[in-house]
Structure formats: structure tokens, C-alpha cells
Amino acid sequence: MKTGTASSRLALVASYAILLVCAALFFLPVAFMIVASFKPDDLVLGEAGTWRALVPTDASLSNYADVFERVNFARYFMNSVVITGAIVTAGLLVNSMVAYAFARMRWRGRKLLFGFVLALLILPFEAIAVPLFYQMIEFGWRNSYQVQIVPFIANAFSIYLFYSFFLQIPREMEEAAAIDGAGSWRTFFTLIVPLAKPAFATVAILSFLMHWGNYLWPLMVVDYETYRPLPVGLAEFQTLPPIQWGDIMAFGVMMVLPVLVVFLVFQKGFVRGVAASGMKH
Amino acid sequence: MGNRSRQSGGFLTGRTAEALCLAGPALLGLLLFVAAPFAIALILSLTNFRMGTPLETQFVGLEQYRRILGDEAFRRALLNNAVFALVVVPVQTGLALGLALLLNRQLRGRVLFRTLFFMPVVFPMALVAVVWQVLLAPGPDGLINSLMGILTFGAWTPRDFLRDPQFALPAIMLMSIWQGVGFQMVIMLAGRQAVPEHLYEAASVEGAGAWRQFLHVTLPGMKNTIFFVVVVTTILAFRLFDQVDILTQGGPRHATTTVMYEAVRATFAEARVARAAAMTVVFFLIVVGLALVQRRLMKEEREIT
Numbered sequence: 001m002k003t004g005t006a007s008s009r010l011a012l013v014a015s016y017a018i019l020l021v022c023a024a025l026f027f028l029p030v031a032f033m034i035v036a037s038f039k040p041d042d043l044v045l046g047e048a049g050t051w052r053a054l055v056p057t058d059a060s061l062s063n064y065a066d067v068f069e070r071v072n073f074a075r076y077f078m079n080s081v082v083i084t085g086a087i088v089t090a091g092l093l094v095n096s097m098v099a100y101a102f103a104r105m106r107w108r109g110r111k112l113l114f115g116f117v118l119a120l121l122i123l124p125f126e127a128i129a130v131p132l133f134y135q136m137i138e139f140g141w142r143n144s145y146q147v148q149i150v151p152f153i154a155n156a157f158s159i160y161l162f163y164s165f166f167l168q169i170p171r172e173m174e175e176a177a178a179i180d181g182a183g184s185w186r187t188f189f190t191l192i193v194p195l196a197k198p199a200f201a202t203v204a205i206l207s208f209l210m211h212w213g214n215y216l217w218p219l220m221v222v223d224y225e226t227y228r229p230l231p232v233g234l235a236e237f238q239t240l241p242p243i244q245w246g247d248i249m250a251f252g253v254m255m256v257l258p259v260l261v262v263f264l265v266f267q268k269g270f271v272r273g274v275a276a277s278g279m280k281h
Numbered sequence: 282m283g284n285r286s287r288q289s290g291g292f293l294t295g296r297t298a299e300a301l302c303l304a305g306p307a308l309l310g311l312l313l314f315v316a317a318p319f320a321i322a323l324i325l326s327l328t329n330f331r332m333g334t335p336l337e338t339q340f341v342g343l344e345q346y347r348r349i350l351g352d353e354a355f356r357r358a359l360l361n362n363a364v365f366a367l368v369v370v371p372v373q374t375g376l377a378l379g380l381a382l383l384l385n386r387q388l389r390g391r392v393l394f395r396t397l398f399f400m401p402v403v404f405p406m407a408l409v410a411v412v413w414q415v416l417l418a419p420g421p422d423g424l425i426n427s428l429m430g431i432l433t434f435g436a437w438t439p440r441d442f443l444r445d446p447q448f449a450l451p452a453i454m455l456m457s458i459w460q461g462v463g464f465q466m467v468i469m470l471a472g473r474q475a476v477p478e479h480l481y482e483a484a485s486v487e488g489a490g491a492w493r494q495f496l497h498v499t500l501p502g503m504k505n506t507i508f509f510v511v512v513v514t515t516i517l518a519f520r521l522f523d524q525v526d527i528l529t530q531g532g533p534r535h536a537t538t539t540v541m542y543e544a545v546r547a548t549f550a551e552a553r554v555a556r557a558a559a560m561t562v563v564f565f566l567i568v569v570g571l572a573l574v575q576r577r578l579m580k581e582e583r584e585i586t
Contacts, residue, residue: 011491015383022380023397029459030400032424033412045418049427098307107300113308120315122572126520126541127565130548130557131318131325134332154310184299213405215523220545231407235527238411245415252408259403267396271467274402278468278509 037063037249044245063250070240070247072225073254076233083148083229084211088204090153095203096196098154099162100188104174120156126216133220147221148229152211158203161276165199166192202273205266212259230255319565326559332552345559355560357535358543365454365539366518373458374510377465382499384466385473395470399463406460406523413456414528417442443528446536453524453537461517465510472506473499505579512575516568540564 031054036044038059047053067073101107102114132151141147169192177187193200215231222228228236234255238248263270326345330338349355380398384391401409416424419441426439442452480498489497500507522541525531531538531546540560547557 012388015386015388019380019383019388019394023394026397026401026459028424029409029412029416032416036415044415045422048415048418048424049420049422053424094307094310098304101300101303105300105303107297109297110300113304116308116316117311120311122568123315123319123565124516124520124568126522126544127561127568128315128318128322129541130544130554130561131321132314133548134325134554135314135318135321137332150310151314154307154314156311156315159307184303188303209403213407215405215407215526216541216545219526220548231405231523234405234407234411238414238527248411249415252411256404256408260400263400263403264396270403271395271399274399274464274467275471278471278506 033249033252036246037253039063039246041244041246044249063244063246064254066244066247067237067251067254071233071237071251073233073251075225076228076230077254079145079227080212080229080231082145083214084208086145086149087152087211088207090149091155091158091207092200092204094153095155095158096162096193096200097188099159100166100184100192102159103163103166104171104192105184117156117159121160123156129216129220136221142221143223143227145227148214148218148227155207157277158207161203161206162196162199165196169195198272201266201269202276205270205273206277209270322558322561322565325555326562328555330555332554334552341555345555346563349556349559349563354531354535354538355540355543358531358538358540359563361450361535361537362519362521362539365450365457365521366515368451369454369458369518370511370514372454373462373465373514374507376458377462377469377510378503378507380462380466381469381473382495384470395467398466401460402463404460407527409456409460410524410527413452413459414443417452419444444533446533449529449533449537453521453528456524457521461514465514468510469503469506472503475506476502508575508578512571515571519564519567540567 032048035054035056038056038061039047040058040060041063043057047055047057098117102110102117136142136147136151139147141150173191173195174187177191182190213231214229215235218227218229218232219235222232225233234248234251237251327340327342328338329341329344384395384398388394404412418424419426419439421427421430421439423439425442426437429437430439440448442448476499480502481494484494484498519539520541521539522545525537525539525542526545529537531542540563544557544560544564547553547560
């Protein structure tokens with residue numbers, strides 16, 4: 001590009017042109033949703049076919065007020081925060097612990113059990129959703145928080161990510177700690193956890209992305225709004241008569257905005273986390 | 282040195298109990314909530330179990346499998362998943378690769394572009410479905426219909442995409458690509474940055490142009506990343522459920538039904554748990570098959586290098 005020959009300048013212009021067109025197409029649905037959330041309900045569809053789809057005609061916050069009036073948005077939101085927060089926090093703890101035992105300690109059954117974890121890596125949630133549902137009914141857990149949290153805490157992929165990270169930490173530091181008389185638990189929590197902060201951030205972000213949007217599982221196991229998370233709440237809301245698209249878009253904006261803010265603030269972490277998920281092989 | 286390692290080795294083997302305490306909670310969770318349900322699925326799929334009937338559950342062998350494979354809706358579901366994969370995988374992988382290569386150049390604003398392309402990834406699929414439902418609205422007033430009208434200089438006949446057997450599945454493909462491509466793009470970008478720069482310098486000294494560098498340096502260098510993305514996207518294609526449930530309920534006339542959608546419908550609409558279990562086992566076999574293909578391809582790659 002620095003050389004400035006005609007063909008490289010042409011390539012540069014073409015690159016920008018492609019990126020700009022793609023960026024515009026990618027941002028269009030987001031922009032549409034945000035603009036529509038401020039519009040009177042009938043104009044959302046009424047203006048969707050013109051350039052005015054992206055102009056906030058007669059903008060007001062009344063759609064947002066309507067959402068709170070028509071459904072228990074705050075409840076859905078809190079449910080999503082509680083469920084995702086609990087999965088991520090508890091998951092960080094137990095998955096890092098087991099990964100440490102696999103990566104750093106020698107014990108009987110280690111190889112066998114690690115093989116068991118690796119075998120579960122390819123099992124997508126969908127392959128067990130139906131029998132797990134039946135199992136949860138037997139547990140009497142239908143319609144609860146725990147049914148949406150407990151089965152997802154232990155995660156083979158999180159364990160694998162922690163395991164690969166722990167392998168890279170130099171052994172000498174732990175040997176020094178062991179000589180000082182620290183047990184495995186103390187070594188793990190005072191030495192390894194602070195060193196592995198990037199791994200914890202990666203796992204936290206991936207596990208958050210995986211669970212914040214959960215739809216299938218809560219749809220199966222939750223029947224009332226007391227335990228209903230945002231995605232299922234949105235699906236219910238969009239069929240709740242009278243169908244008001246402005247309100248539905250306002251629901252959507254409020255549902256995704258906190259995540260977008262977190263994403264924009266921790267963007268580097270998100271990108272690193274996602275890139276790490278592809279490095280597993 | 283030898284002394285110390287022997288010492289620490291003996292020290293650690295004495296710690297099986299301690300290790301099991303650290304490993305216990307997660308292993309118990311995996312056993313109880315992943316391995317056990319899967320084993321239950323295998324067993325249930327060989328019975329005629331239904332929820333809430335007084336009839337005794339019997340062992341029926343492979344009868345459930347025979348029935349679902351003969352079922353028109355389920356066969357259509359398998360076909361839809363396969364078609365979805367055949368279209369979405371190359372398009373999404375190609376798009377992700379293209380965007381990643383463009384963003385790998387030292388362009389101004391590349392972080393902004395990356396942000397925009399990645400943004401849909403943080404959108405829950407349920408929300409994507411709801412927003413796209415409005416974009417896909419029927420008639421000339423729909424945004425996508427009107428956009429198509431402009432692009433074809435008015436030759437486009439407005440469609441009711443989601444209620445048209447020909448267009449419902451492509452519409453769902455489109456929104457899925459929009460939501461997912463940013464994720465693959467970031468993986469591709471990392472894969473591209475792992476290709477050593479000196480290979481490009483060497484190629485350029487030998488007079489290879491951009492296209493030849495792409496063919497002979499980028500593609501071989503990113504082979505594993507591309508395989509990975511292809512397999513992950515294929516598996517995702519077989520997991521398809523949320524968009525279908527929200528937008529089309531498998532219709533019109535099974536045009537958008539999927540394996541997961543049929544499994545959930547068998548569980549709820551019909552309480553036929555055994556049938557649903559058989560469907561999830563078929564789903565699992567497909568996933569394992571894909572994973573084995575990937576491993577095979579990567580192994581060959583390793584033998585070559």
C-alpha cells in the first residue's frame with residue numbers, strides 16, 4: 001500500500017468499498033431495531049419499505065414505557081442476570097479447579113477421567129436436552145432457577161480451555177510454593193488463579209455469550225414468568241396481542257443494550273476469547 | 282535437579298484425595314447432567330416410553346429409529362438441516378474468511394469494521410429472529426422486499442418470505458449467517474495472524490502475486506482453522522432450533538422443520554419421549570460423524586507438514 005502503484009491503490013479502494021458495503025448491511029438490522037423502538041407502533045411497519053425506516057419519526061419513549069406496563073420486563077431481566085451470573089461464576093470456580101487437577105497434579109484415575117471430559121467435548125447440549133428434561137422432572141426441578149443453572153455449571157469446553165492455559169504456566173513457581181509447604185488448594189487459589197486471569201476472562205466471556213441467549217432449555221422447563229429469562233420473555237411478548245412492533249423493538253433494545261455496552265468496553269477480551277475458542281485443535 | 286523432581290513426584294501422587302476434591306464438583310456435574318442424560322437417551326430410544334400414560338414401557342429394539350426414519354416430517358427435517366448446512370457453511374465460511382483477510386490489512390478503521398461485523402454475535406438468536414421478522418415483512422412495505430425491488434430495478438415481486446415454502450428456509454439462513462459470521466471471522470483472523478509473515482515475503486520475492494499468495498500461502502497456512510470453522514458451522518447447522526420455533530414453527534408444510542424442532546415437538550406436543558430420544562441420538566451420530574471427518578482431515582494435514 002505504501003508503494004502506491006496503481007493496482008495496489010485500486011485494491012485498497014476496492015477493500016474499503018467492500019468493507020463499507022458489508023458494514024452498512026451488517027449494521028442495518030441493528031439501526032432498524034433501535035430507530036423502530038422510538039417510533040409509534042404503526043410507523044414501524046408503515047415506514048419499513050422506505051428510507052424513513054432509519055429515521056426516528058415522532059420519536060418518543062412511550063414504547064419503552066409500554067414494555068414495562070405490558071410485561072414484567074424487570075423480572076425477566078433479573079432472571080437472566082441471576083441465571084447467567086450463577087452459571088458463569090460457579091463455572092469459573094469448578095471448571096478451573098478440575099482443570100488444575102488435570103494439568104498439574106498426578107493422581108490415580110487422572111488419565112481416565114480426563115479422557116471422559118474430552119469425550120464429552122463433542123456432545124452438544126441439543127443431544128441431551130430431551131432426556132435431561134425428563135431427568136429434571138424426576139428431580140422435581142421444573143420451574144425453578146436451579147434447573148436453568150446447575151446442569152450447565154460443569155462444562156467440558158471450559159475445562160479444556162483452562163487446562164490448556166494452566167499447562168503454559170511455568171512449573172517452577174508451584175514447586176517453590178510446595179517447598180514452602182503450601183497445599184494444592186492454597187497454591188491454586190493464591191498462585192495459579194491470579195496468574196491465569198486471562199483464561200478466566202476468556203471462559204467468563206464465552207460462557208456468558210453461550211448462556212445469555214439460551215432459548216430452547218428455558219422454553220422446555222419453565223412455564224411461568226417467575227423464572228422466565230429474557231429470550232423466552234421476548235418470544236412470548238412478540239405474540240402478545242395487540243402486536244405492537246415498536247414495543248417489541250424496545251424490548252429488544254433493552255435486552256441487548258447491556259450486553260452491547262459490556263461488549264464495547266471489553267471488546268479485546270471478547271475477540272481474544274472467541275479467537276481462543278478456535279485454537280483448540 | 283533429579284532429586285527434586287523425584288521428590289515432587291512422590292509428593293504429588295500422595296495427593297489423590299486432594300485432587301479428587303478439586304476435580305469432584307465438575308466431574309460430578311458432567312456425570313450427572315451430561316453423561317447420564319445421554320445414556321438415558323440411548324436407553325429410552327430403544328423403548329416405547331411415553332410420559333403420562335398408564336401403559337407399561339416395553340423394550341422395542343430399533344423400532345423408534347425405523348419409525349422416525351420412515352416419518353415424512355423427520356426426513357424433511359434431516360433434509361432441511363443438510364440443505365441449511367450445504368448453503369450456510371460455504372457462504373458463512375467464505376464470508377468470514379474474506380472479511381478476516383480484508384481486516385488483516387493495515388486499513389484505517391479496521392477496529393470499527395471488526396466491531397460492526399462482530400456485533401450481531403452478542404445478539405441472542407431469539408432477538409435476531411424477532412428483528413428479522415420485521416425486516417422480512419411481506420408486501421412492498423417490507424424492508425428486504427423493498428431493498429430487493431431497488432436492487433433489481435423493480436423486477437422483484439414482493440414475497441411473504443416466512444410463509445413461502447420456497448423462501449422460508451433461505452430467509453432463516455440469511456439471518457443465521459448475519460448473526461454468526463462475526464464469530465467465525467474472529468477465529469479466521471486469529472488463524473491468519475498465525476501464518477508466519479516470512480512465508481509471504483518469500484513468496485513475494487519469488488514473484489507470486491496476491492492471488493498466488495492466497496492459494497499457496499494463506500490457504501495451506503489456515504487449513505486447520507478453516508476445517509475447524511467448517512465443522513463447527515456444520516454442527517451449528519444441525520442444532521438449528523430457535524429461529525424456526527419463533528418464526529415458522531417448522532412450516533409452511535415442513536419447509537423449515539429441523540431435527541431439533543421435531544425432537545422438541547415429539548416431547549411436548551406428543552409426550553413421545555422415546556421417539557424424541559431416538560431423534561437426539563440420530564442428531565448425535567451426525568455430530569460424531571462430522572467430528573470424525575474433521576479429525577481425519579486434520580490428521581492428514583499433520584502428516585503432510
